[in-house]
Amino acid sequence: MQHSLITVVAIICGSLSLLCFHATNALVPKHQIRARSAQPPTTSAHQIKAASPSSRRDSLRRAFLLAPAVVVAAASRPDPANALEACRPKSHNCIRTTWTAPSSVTSATEAANTIRDVLNSYPQKGQAGVDCSGWRTVDDALGAHSGTIKLEFKSCVGPAALAINLGQPFVDDLKIELGKMGDGIAVEAKSSSRMGSSDLFVNRKRLQYLGGKLKDRGWSVPDPKYGYEM
Secondary structure, three states, rough: OHHHHHHHHHHHHHHHHHHHHHHHHHHOOOOHHHHHHHHOOOOHHHHHHHHHHHHHHHHHHHHHHHHHHHOOOHHOOOOOOOOOOOOOOOOEEEEEEEOOOOOOOHHHHHHHHHHHHHHHHHOOOOEEEOOOOOOEEEEEEEOOOEEEEEEEEEOOOOOOHHHHHHOOOOEEEEEEEEEEEEEEEEEEEEEEOOOOOOOOHHHHHHHHHHHHHHHOOOOOOOOOHHHHHO
16 A cells, blocks of 8 residues: 555656656746857856856756655655654653563554553543543544554542532543554553643553553553653
8 A cells, every 4th residue: 555655656746747847948938048059158257147047947857857756765764653742841740651562562453452452451430549530532543553542531529629620520631652663662652631730640640550551461661750750
């Protein structure tokens, strides 16, 4: 599929290059071309200035003719991951971390299935005193090569929710992105709170639970740290 797309793009760019080749020729009036050919060879400043339109035309012609090769070369490179946005510097309510799959995991599909299994193991009634009001998947775009999955977690209804959130649970976001790290497979995870400047370590507890499940499967999982701890 990717090679077919590259071929189509190259054909289109080649056709455009041919059109642009003729267009650049049309940019220089014929009388200027005749005038330049009729001039005797000199080293005057006038001749150098008169030749500049031809130089611009030749430069444009080379650039347009090289366009297909540039496009094909760019398309042949692996697509970079759409890196998750960073947490705010020194934040107390956001953690971004990286989970690395073991070498035995050789496909992104296998890694994606593992991530889904671990997420589905998270209790709907929460754990460690957090996320008592449940969670849900907002968008699942994990694919065979890369992709993301987004979830919402709802807090327990404690004094803070009663006092400043009209008795409604706070909502946190978990975003996970699957991608490559060298020859291996890595996952970027970001857990963040929508409200407040602190989260009472809710995001850390959530990532510790999920990371612990991945560790049980041989993944490399660092201790999750807030921005202010970096």
